[in-house]
Amino acid sequence: MDLVRDLAVGWSYAGAGLIAWWRRPTNRTGRLMLAEGLTWFLGNLQGTAVPLLFALGAWGEALNLAVLAHLLLAFPDGRLATAWDRRVVAGGYGLVAIGGLVRVTVYDPAADGAATYLSCRDCGPNALLLHSGQQLFEAIDLVYRWSGALLTVVCLVALVRRWRVSVPARRRILLPAGVAIAVAVAFVGWEVLYVLAPDALGAANAVLIWPSDASQIAVPIAFLATLLRMRLRRAAVGNLVIEVGADPTPRHMQDVLVRVLGDPSLRLGLPSPTGELGAYVDPDGKPLRLPAPGSGLSATPVEEQVVLVHDAALDEDQELMSAVSGSVRLCLRNTRLRSEAVTRSQEAKAFHARLLRAVDEERQRLERDLHDGAQTRLVFALMKLRRLDAGLSSHVPRPSPDLRHTVAEADRALRQALDELRDLARGIHPAVLTREGLAPAITALAEQAEIPVLVMVEPGRFAPLTESTAYFAVCEALSNAAKYSGAEVVSVSGWRDGDRLVIEITDDGVGGADEENGTGLRGLADRVAATGGTLRVTSPPGGGTRARVELPCE
Known part of the structure; x- marks a missing residue:
């Protein structure tokens, strides 16, 4: 024994x-x-x-x-x-x-x-x-x-x-x-x-x-347990990217590393905003100095101008620190890629917003040109034609029936062209929207709709792009209701909710509208999104359709 x-x-x-x-x-x-x-x-x-x-x-x-x-x-x-x-x-x-x-x-x-x-x-x-x-x-x-x-x-x-x-x-x-x-x-x-x-x-x-x-046997067993725990710690490091992925910020990354490595002294050193070589700051922006020899701390380079300051005992497991460095590099690159993606997304939204503003301004210019140019000339031509018709009746004893018929046809043609031109100008950009604002423009639109429209829009003025986007959203919804829904009545509501303009268009039709497959709704959703707004369409079969548009108004 x-x-x-x-x-x-x-x-x-x-x-x-x-x-x-x-x-x-x-x-x-x-x-x-x-x-x-x-x-x-x-x-x-x-x-x-x-x-x-x-x-x-x-x-x-x-x-x-x-x-x-x-x-x-x-x-x-x-x-x-x-x-x-x-x-x-x-x-x-x-x-x-x-x-x-x-x-x-x-x-x-x-x-x-x-x-x-x-x-x-x-x-x-x-x-x-x-x-x-x-x-x-x-x-x-x-x-x-x-x-x-x-x-x-x-x-x-x-x-x-x-x-x-x-x-x-x-x-x-x-x-x-x-x-x-x-x-x-x-x-x-x-x-x-x-x-x-x-x-x-x-x-x-x-x-x-x-x-x-x-x-005494417990001592080497405890030593082996320490080795095993280090291996398990390496496995935990493998989940570092996944855990940090939901919030890839340097601060969150440092907190996860502190928990995984069990080292509250750990700090993530990032490049100093001054650009000085060898100068670091922590995730909170405070200056971070590299540890001195014998301080009990050590520094592990991650990549250029990025370093981990930690307990020197962690240097004992080089494989662990190598895995940690690789995971941190991956997380930092993920952070940079996300930042670049957000920046590009914001730039794209800003570009689309500028493009829409330019289109909207061009619409208003075309409407003004049509109103002040061709439409005015047509009105003058119609007035002259009517004076001609009156002159024929007053000064010509027996005007030719063909001549009177020709004048009447010209009058009708001019009035039809004038109506079509007004409709075209209104479709490009209604003058009432520019002069009086969104509520009067939607009211005027409802009066010309093919089905009854109940309008409840709060008065007030908004940015031109916001007003035009809301107006054409109502136009598209009323057009769809008239063409496809079989609705008997449509209601349009509008109000300011904080820094958002909310427009809701509801009908009692057959429903089933598809935002993904409907080109009009899809184009409208793109236009709304380009202004920083949202479009939500609820249209269960047999339950009518509700379109909710939210637009920034600040």
């Missing part, structure tokens, strides 16, 4: 170390864990009858604890960051190298077999034994154990201090070290109890070995 227990603990470290070394060959953490697993078995050499092997086992019995302290203080970067950490690790190795050697030179297993955790009286002899004195050995052993306990406490203090000053992202990575702290605390308590009262544990000594070793 002891063999199974030792193999489980030792190979858990060695296996985790091999995996870590394979995944991160440039990081020394994997090699330290492998060394911890191998040195775990060094003390078991005391169970042999070979004197030299027994001496090596007794000498290096605590070497795995020194390696464990080195591992914890170097985790996760694989480097000892401070001079204090380096002193602690050097003290641990020195204690084993010197103190362990002094201890083994006075250790006689035949005199005190309980000095090793193997409790093996038949083991040995000790090839390095120089003096067999029980009292001397106990004194040296006591100093050796208390020195180890003191170094353990110092190591714990360093770990706790590093934990307290770390941000949440680094704390999650330091989880295996936190587990090891609990193991070390248990070891210190055990050592103190053993030194003060060696016989106090009695039979419980053997029982406590199992939970002690099980707790």
